[in-house]
Amino acid sequence: DAGVIQSPRHEVTEMGQEVTLRCKLISGHNSLFWYRQTMMRGLELLIYFNNNVPIDDSGMPEDRFSAKMPNASFSTLKIQPSEPRDSAVYFCASGEGTVMNTEAFFGQGTRLTVV
């Protein structure tokens, strides 16, 4: 298995534009996490899915952010409209099982720059 695959690796966009980040889970995994990493705030959990269902989205900053799992192996994180303060590295991670008993496998991240 190639691991968790994120695309694009880098994204530069102008303020106000829509940004879509993509993530392919490891086959057989049923937990999906989106994290955001910045120097100031560290690693923040944005949203957690289990079996395609959002379990906890309390970390999603505001309504401009939305995440979906259209199927068991794929997820998107959308920011509309984007703002400069959204600039960060966004990671998705997948796991087999639930939070209480599994390790998370991370993708390489998408570095987002909003200018």
Place this chain on the structure above:
Amino acid sequence: SQQGEEDPQALSIQEGENATMNCSYKTSINNLQWYRQNSGRGLVHLILIRSNEREKHSGRLRVTLDTSKKSSSLLITASRAADTASYFCATDAFSGTYKYIFGTGTRLKVLA
């Protein structure tokens, strides 16, 4: 938020020395995990220790867990330049739902 905190924030040692990093957390947990992140890369899982375990080994890694003190330590023995990275602890904190909460990380630099 129920966040783990690692200390020290940064650590610089010579190759061959041991490196010890500590993690403290706030609430009861089911498990605690340690991850490594190389610059510009994603996090890589190192080891998971459950709340009923006190110590766990994996190669040159040794993790201890003291649930009474809500703390864990990661020891890397005989460090190598390739161990240079940031190390994070993650706890399955409960805050409405269970979720992985990561600490702020320890930046380890191993000098050759």
